[in-house]
Amino acid sequence: MTAEQNALRQADSNLDASLERLFAFLRIPSISTQTVHAHDCRAAAEWLMEKLSALGFSASVRETPGHPVVVARRDGPARAPHVLFYGHYDVQPVDPLALWETPPFEPQLVMDAEGVKQIRARGAADDKGQVMTFVEACRALIEVDGSLPVGVTFVIEGEEESGGENLLPFLKANAEELKADLALICDTGMLDAKTPAITTMLRGMVGEEVTISAADRDLHSGMFGNAARNPIQVLCDIISDLRDGATGRVTLAGFYEGVPEISAEVREQWRRIGPSDEAGLGSVGLRWPAGEVGYTALEQTWCRPSCEINGISGGYEEDGFKTVLPAKATAKISFRLVGDQDPDAIRAAFRAHVRARLPKDCKATFVGHGGSRASVVPQTLPQLQKALDALTAEWETPATVIGCGGSIPVVGEVKEALGLDTLLIGFGLDDDRIHSPNEKYNLVSFHKGIRSWVRVLKTLAK
């Protein structure tokens, strides 16, 4: 039997005890956004620190202006690579409490209608259960081999669900100590319950708020309609011009600079394994992809940039009718970025787009609402293929790279502060109800998650 098989067997025999440890972690109501739970956040950090210390990590609870960060380090063999594992011990609030079938901080193993065993508790999937897959994998390896195949540094923060403004400064301040070759994060999902996945594409974002104003007061649209510039009309013209109606492409100058074309291979893989447009959009009452012509809904959200109008307001918005010609109108607009798209350049291009379309008598004011680059793991990253192979071996289904339409800011922060690429490997499922009542994590996700990390850490050592 190989050393890897021994470690996997150890993980299997540990499972009941692993679950007990996870349940103990889940019982701590570490809701970071509620000050009444500040001591619970610290308790969760200390619990984790003690568990990692007991495994031979040099572990400590480190202060920040907010909730503390757990840092724990155990070196691997000489010349073995070193990985930085990020996770978070804080959880979302539990409201509405009445909708929970069991108390959110009394974890239970329950069985769903299809006979699937689930760990139900707040934080089961996001992110305590996922963090513990990695901890328990380390345990199995250490128990069998007496050592880890690679060096490991844990960075487990407590403010992921509440703004998390202290992490980047913390990473920067401790960059020397946190040096590594690769970052690993376990806070994402699989493609489906059978198909493991590594999220290699996270979109970045630029948020902009624009207000168009014209007359110095609201006017009567009968008395002034036609003659006085209508800011709502101007705003609609500007927004309408943001997308080409025929191709669905965003029209900002230079918008597609740095947007990589998805490879035929990945595309083919996604089309084979991913949900169809009908299934994916069907879940929200839609059917037809609305963005760039020639891309599936999955491709449009995973690997193509977008421009979305998140809000618009102007004039009379209440019941009934009022013939006002308003003095101003406002829209909130976000751009989701992929590849090497530059948030600053896109913000500038948007503002230029608006200014170029401003008729006489109008002015535009802007408020920026954040900007972040996309996070992309290069397909050529050597550890990527190794990790995919390890996952494929564990799940006996070909692992796939997937995208994510949203953003996970820590990936960019780890890149910025520490210069590290990140492999996002997670075992969550779409129906885990994270942030909602009755959050759960499948027992299979937990068990095979542990086994997956055993294989990944072993293969990263090679």
Next chain:
Amino acid sequence: MTAEQNALRQADSNLDASLERLFAFLRIPSISTQTVHAHDCRAAAEWLMEKLSALGFSASVRETPGHPVVVARRDGPARAPHVLFYGHYDVQPVDPLALWETPPFEPQLVMDAEGVKQIRARGAADDKGQVMTFVEACRALIEVDGSLPVGVTFVIEGEEESGGENLLPFLKANAEELKADLALICDTGMLDAKTPAITTMLRGMVGEEVTISAADRDLHSGMFGNAARNPIQVLCDIISDLRDGATGRVTLAGFYEGVPEISAEVREQWRRIGPSDEAGLGSVGLRWPAGEVGYTALEQTWCRPSCEINGISGGYEEDGFKTVLPAKATAKISFRLVGDQDPDAIRAAFRAHVRARLPKDCKATFVGHGGSRASVVPQTLPQLQKALDALTAEWETPATVIGCGGSIPVVGEVKEALGLDTLLIGFGLDDDRIHSPNEKYNLVSFHKGIRSWVRVLKTLAK
């Protein structure tokens, strides 16, 4: 001295007494929209009925489901034409009371910084002062001649400022009694303090509310942006398509059917006497006409149809930013109509415009908010030129026909119920502050208004 000159002289010598009567009328706080003033509305109606009875009119206060209507009739010579004079005795509320320099129902003769004498009180211009110009003209004529040159029926209502839903049924129910050859209304303004005017064009209106919906719930714009149709974007595209950017023309199919081209003569007159774009738009901080290319701001509001967006809303409209992709978006849109434009056809064309631009996965719902035709006095109406000549003679400045961007529903109601064309002859000025604190009516407007009506009634008899 001619009979007309005698009547004018009589009006002059009556002026102090005329003012006293107007002040008595103004002291009655007949605010129709406030139920606490219901008895004041009735008192104003009775005051007027008594004054007209004393002048030999057969006058009565007539009940409606709301405030009463004063009807008073005095025939003219056999075969003389009969005119119906419409006005209203009700007034707007006075809030904010603190901004009044003198109490709103204690009328005063005050002098402004330029030495212009003004009657200050709520209702001075809208509409008690204007109504009394006609009453006092009748008085002068009756006192001098013992009779009126034309038959006159007064219809003075008390709900013009509060919805006025009872007038049309009242006119219809009493159509036989109210038969006449022409309607006269004194509730509009002059072109400027020197130039008398008859308003011959009032725009009609079609109000529409449209809601575009797509997904069956609000979505996360990161997770769905691009793939899921964005109703705000769709709405903006639809609105942007409502106007041709190059010409400023409304693009609805058949929109300009029934829109008369203004005559070169009237246009020349308006350009000579009307406010420049700079002056007209400058009063609200603008300068450039925003509608159809080739028309001045005055022309765009007086004689051209318009499409205005009166309100728009969708998604996140509060402070800050939220990356929502909303399930729906709504706009309120009004069309101002001129000439023979058909409100029903325009409503249908708008809905067809929306439906033709609905992408897959979207639906549109509509709520109609009223529709009325434009009111136009034909340039060929024989009484129009007579009245213009009379005004020119009184003011010693050529009288002009003007338009009004807004709507005065009673003009359409008089046409619908009684089949009458209306001459809108009024002596108000733009700075009369109607509906606002310190409403005023220039003493010259009152005095020469009385004299103008003497001349108009005389000339209509010819």
